[in-house]
Amino acid sequence: MPARDAGLATAYVVRPLERGPGRDLPRVRDGEFDVVASDFDDLADQLDG
Incomplete structure (x- = not known):
C-alpha cells in the first residue's frame, strides 16, 4: 500500500452504500x-485516543 510504504498510517471507513443499496460490503482483511x-465520527474517536 503506497501510503504505508511512505510511512503513513492507513484507515478504512465503512461506507455501506459505496456499491449501491443491498450490495455486500467490501471485505477488509486483518492487518490491511x-x-x-464504522463512520468518520468513529475514526475521529479512534485517532483522538
Whole structure:
C-alpha cells in the first residue's frame, strides 16, 4: 500500500452504500489497515485516543 510504504498510517471507513443499496460490503482483511472505523465520527474517536 503506497501510503504505508511512505510511512503513513492507513484507515478504512465503512461506507455501506459505496456499491449501491443491498450490495455486500467490501471485505477488509486483518492487518490491511491500521484503523477500521464504522463512520468518520468513529475514526475521529479512534485517532483522538
